[in-house]
Amino acid sequence: MTRVVLEVARWEFMRFFKWKDVVLGLLTMAFAGGAFWLVSALLARQATPLRIAVTGPGAAEFVAGEAEPGFLWEASTEPQAALRDALVARRLDAVLRLGEGEAELIVLRRPVWIELVQARLDERKRRAALESDLAAAGLDPAAGWAPVALSVRALDASPRGSGAVAAVAIGVTLLGILIGNAYLLVGITGEKQLRITEQVVAAISPQAWIDGKILGLSALTLANLALYVLPPLAGLVFLRGVGAPVPALPPGASDPAFLAALFLFSGLGFAMWFTFFAAVAATIDDPNTSSRGGWMLFPMLPLAFAFGVIRNPDSGLAVALTLLPLTAPTVAPVRLLLAGVPAWQLALAAVGLVVTALALRRAAGRIFELGMLMYGKEPTWPEMRRWLREPR
Amino acid sequence: MASPAVLARSLVKDFGRVRAVDGLGFSVARGEIFALLGANGAGKTTTLRMLLSLVRPDSGTLELDLHGDGRPASPADVGYLPEERGLFREAPVGRTIAYFGVLRGLPRRRAEAEAAAWMARLGLEQRAHEKPDALSKGNQQKVQLAAALVHRPRLAVLDEPFSGLDPVNQELLLEILRELRDAGTTVLLSAHQMQLVERIADHLLIVESGREVLAGTLDEVRRAAGRGTRLRVRMRPPLPVEALTRLAGVEQVEAGEDGVADLLLGNGTELGPVLGEVARLGPVLAVHSEDAALHDIYLRAVSEARG
Numbered sequence: 001m002t003r004v005v006l007e008v009a010r011w012e013f014m015r016f017f018k019w020k021d022v023v024l025g026l027l028t029m030a031f032a033g034g035a036f037w038l039v040s041a042l043l044a045r046q047a048t049p050l051r052i053a054v055t056g057p058g059a060a061e062f063v064a065g066e067a068e069p070g071f072l073w074e075a076s077t078e079p080q081a082a083l084r085d086a087l088v089a090r091r092l093d094a095v096l097r098l099g100e101g102e103a104e105l106i107v108l109r110r111p112v113w114i115e116l117v118q119a120r121l122d123e124r125k126r127r128a129a130l131e132s133d134l135a136a137a138g139l140d141p142a143a144g145w146a147p148v149a150l151s152v153r154a155l156d157a158s159p160r161g162s163g164a165v166a167a168v169a170i171g172v173t174l175l176g177i178l179i180g181n182a183y184l185l186v187g188i189t190g191e192k193q194l195r196i197t198e199q200v201v202a203a204i205s206p207q208a209w210i211d212g213k214i215l216g217l218s219a220l221t222l223a224n225l226a227l228y229v230l231p232p233l234a235g236l237v238f239l240r241g242v243g244a245p246v247p248a249l250p251p252g253a254s255d256p257a258f259l260a261a262l263f264l265f266s267g268l269g270f271a272m273w274f275t276f277f278a279a280v281a282a283t284i285d286d287p288n289t290s291s292r293g294g295w296m297l298f299p300m301l302p303l304a305f306a307f308g309v310i311r312n313p314d315s316g317l318a319v320a321l322t323l324l325p326l327t328a329p330t331v332a333p334v335r336l337l338l339a340g341v342p343a344w345q346l347a348l349a350a351v352g353l354v355v356t357a358l359a360l361r362r363a364a365g366r367i368f369e370l371g372m373l374m375y376g377k378e379p380t381w382p383e384m385r386r387w388l389r390e391p392r
Numbered sequence: 393m394a395s396p397a398v399l400a401r402s403l404v405k406d407f408g409r410v411r412a413v414d415g416l417g418f419s420v421a422r423g424e425i426f427a428l429l430g431a432n433g434a435g436k437t438t439t440l441r442m443l444l445s446l447v448r449p450d451s452g453t454l455e456l457d458l459h460g461d462g463r464p465a466s467p468a469d470v471g472y473l474p475e476e477r478g479l480f481r482e483a484p485v486g487r488t489i490a491y492f493g494v495l496r497g498l499p500r501r502r503a504e505a506e507a508a509a510w511m512a513r514l515g516l517e518q519r520a521h522e523k524p525d526a527l528s529k530g531n532q533q534k535v536q537l538a539a540a541l542v543h544r545p546r547l548a549v550l551d552e553p554f555s556g557l558d559p560v561n562q563e564l565l566l567e568i569l570r571e572l573r574d575a576g577t578t579v580l581l582s583a584h585q586m587q588l589v590e591r592i593a594d595h596l597l598i599v600e601s602g603r604e605v606l607a608g609t610l611d612e613v614r615r616a617a618g619r620g621t622r623l624r625v626r627m628r629p630p631l632p633v634e635a636l637t638r639l640a641g642v643e644q645v646e647a648g649e650d651g652v653a654d655l656l657l658g659n660g661t662e663l664g665p666v667l668g669e670v671a672r673l674g675p676v677l678a679v680h681s682e683d684a685a686l687h688d689i690y691l692r693a694v695s696e697a698r699g
Contacts, residue, residue, distance in 0.1 A: 191480075
C-alpha cells in the first residue's frame with residue numbers, strides 16, 4: 001500500500017470524523033437513553049393494573065392462579081347493574097360474564113388486550129377438561145401440571161449464540177453500509193460539484209485516490225459503528241457490574257470467534273460495496289436530479305438475505321449464500337453464530353470476497369477515473385462499458 | 393542547446409465531432425513564462441489537460457524534460473491550477489494546502505510548513521484555520537494558487553490564474569510569477585488579461601479553433617502581426633474619423649470620447665509623417681504613443697483567423 005493511499009485515507013477519515021461531533025453525539029445518545037429510561041420508569045410507577053370483574057359459574061376457578069402482569073382478576077357476585085355502574089365510574093376496566101361454553105366481555109370501548117382474555121379463557125377450558133379426565137382416571141391433577149425436565153445433548157457443536165444477536169449483527173452491518181453509502185455519495189458528488197477533482201487527479205492516480213477513499217471511509221464507518229454500538233454495550237456491562245437490574249447480554253454477543261468473523265466479513269463487505277458505491281457516485285453529476293442514486297441501495301437486498309438464514313442456518317441455500325461474495329458479509333458471521341460452519345467454508349467465503357473486491361476495484365477505478373472528470377452530463381452505460389474495455 | 397522543458401508536436405484532440413485541438417505544436421524553455429492565449433473554447437484548457445495526462449491526445453506527442461537530463465517527470469515536479477477549481481468545504485484552508493503538498497510528495501511536516509509560508513506570502517496567515525466559505529472569492533483563488541505551488545514544482549501549469557483577482561492581487565500574482573521564474577520554475581499559463589500577460593510572458597502562443605495563430609516573444613508577435621505602434625491623439629471635436637482612417641500607415645482607428653482617437657499604425661510606420669497628416673485635419677490638443685498592445689494584436693489575429 002503506497003504512502004499516498006494512506007494519506008488520502010487519513011484525509012478522508014479526518015474530513016468527516018470530528019471529535020466534537022462524536023462527544024456531542026455520545027452525550028445526545030446518553031441523554032436520549034436516560035430520558036427514555038426515566039419516562040419508562042415513571043410510567044411503570046404510575047401504571048395501575050387493569051381490574052376485571054369475573055361473574056358467572058366457575059368465576060372463582062377462573063381467577064385462581066397466577067395473573068398476567070398488569071391484570072387484576074376478581075371474582076364478583078355483585079349484581080350486573082352495580083358492576084355496570086362501577087365500569088362507567090371507571091372503578092372497573094371490564095366485566096367478564098362466564099357462561100356455558102361462552103363468555104361476554106363488557107367494556108366501555110374495545111380494548112387492545114382482548115386476545116389475552118381469549119387466551120386465558122381457552123387455557124382455563126383445557127385445564128378444566130384435563131383435570132376432570134385425570135380425576136376420572138384416579139390420577140393426581142397436580143402431577144399432570146408438573147413441568148417435564150428437558151436436558152439438551154448436542155452431538156454436533158452447539159450454537160454460539162441466539163437469533164437475536166444474529167439479527168442485531170445483520171442490522172449493524174446494514175447500518176454500516178448505509179453510513180458508508182452516505183459518506184461516499186456526499187464526499188464524491190460533493191467533490192465533483194465543488195470542482196476539486198481535477199486538481200487531485202492531476203496529483204495522484206485515480207486508482208490511488210479511490211483506494212484511499214475506500215480505506216478511509218471504511219475506517220470511518222467502522223469507527224461510527226463502534227461509537228453507536230460500544231457505548232450502550234459498555235453501559236450495560238457497567239450497570240450489571242454495579243448490580244443494576246438490567247438484562248444479561250444474550251448468548252454469543254461477546255463470543256470472540258463470532259466478533260472476529262463479524263469484523264472480518266463486514267470489513268471486507270464494506271470494502272467491496274464501497275468500491276461499487278464510489279464508481280456509481282463518480283458517474284453522478286448532480287445527486288439532486290440523478291436517478292442513479294437508487295443504485296446505492298442495491299447491496300441492501302443480498303445482505304438482508306441473512307435474516308432468512310437465521311431460521312435455517314444449515315440449509316443448502318444458506319451454505320451457498322455463505323460462499324457467494326454478495327451475501328457472505330452478513331451470512332458468514334450469522335451462520336458461524338448459529339451453526340457449526342466448517343473452516344473451509346469461511347476461508348472460501350473470505351477469499352471470494354477479497355477476489356471480488358479486487359476485481360471490482362479495478363473496474364471501479366477505471367469508471368471513477370473517467371467519471372470524475374465528466375461535468376454537466378452523466379456517462380451512459382455503453383460509454384462505461386467502453387471505458388472498461390479501453391486500455392489505461 | 394538545452395532541451396525544452398515542454399515539447400508538444402502536432403497535438404490533435406477530438407471530442408465527438410468537435411476538434412478541440414488541431415495540430416498544435418510548441419516548446420517551452422526551462423525557467424520561462426509561456427502564455428497560451430485564445431478565446432473561450434479555443435483549445436487552451438484541453439491542451440493543458442493533455443500536458444498533464446488528464447486527457448489523452450488522439451495524435452501527436454508531448455514530452456516533458458523538467459530535470460534537463462531526460463528523467464521522466466513525477467507528480468512532485470508539476471503544479472496545476474485548473475480552470476475548474478474548488479476547495480474542500482469542510483476543511484480549513486491551511487490544511488487543504490498542506491494536503492495537496494502531501495499528495496505531491498512532500499512529507500507532512502514540511503507540507504504544513506510550506507503551507508504556512510504560502511499563506512503568509514499571500515497575506516492569508518490569519519485565515520489558515522478558516523473554511524473556504526468564510527473567504528472572499530479572491531482569497532479562495534489565492535488559496536488554490538498556494539495549493540498548486542506548495543510543493544515548489546519545476547513546472548507550474550496555471551489555467552486562468554488571474555481570473556477573480558482584484559488589481560492588487562493581480563500585481564501580487566505577477567510578482568509571484570516573476571519569483572517562480574527567477575527560481576528556475578517553468579510557468580505555462582493561460583489567460584484573458586492581455587495587459588497582464590504582456591508584462592510577464594517570455595513567450596506567447598495565440599490559438600484559435602485549436603490551431604496556432606501567432607507564436608513567439610512579444611516583439612516577434614508584434615512583428616508577425618504587423619502592428620507597430622498605438623498613437624493616441626486628442627483633437628478638438630468632432631473627430632474626423634473617416635479622414636483619419638484613410639491616412640497612410642494607419643491600419644485602424646478607435647474613436648473615443650472628448651475627441652480622443654487611437655490610431656493603430658502598421659509595423660515600421662514612422663510617427664512624424666502621420667502626426668503631420670493628423671495636424672492638417674484639425675487642431676491636435678495632445679499626443680501619446682506606445683507599442684501596440686497585445687490586446688489589439690490578439691483581437692486582430694483572432695478576427696483574421698476566424699475569417
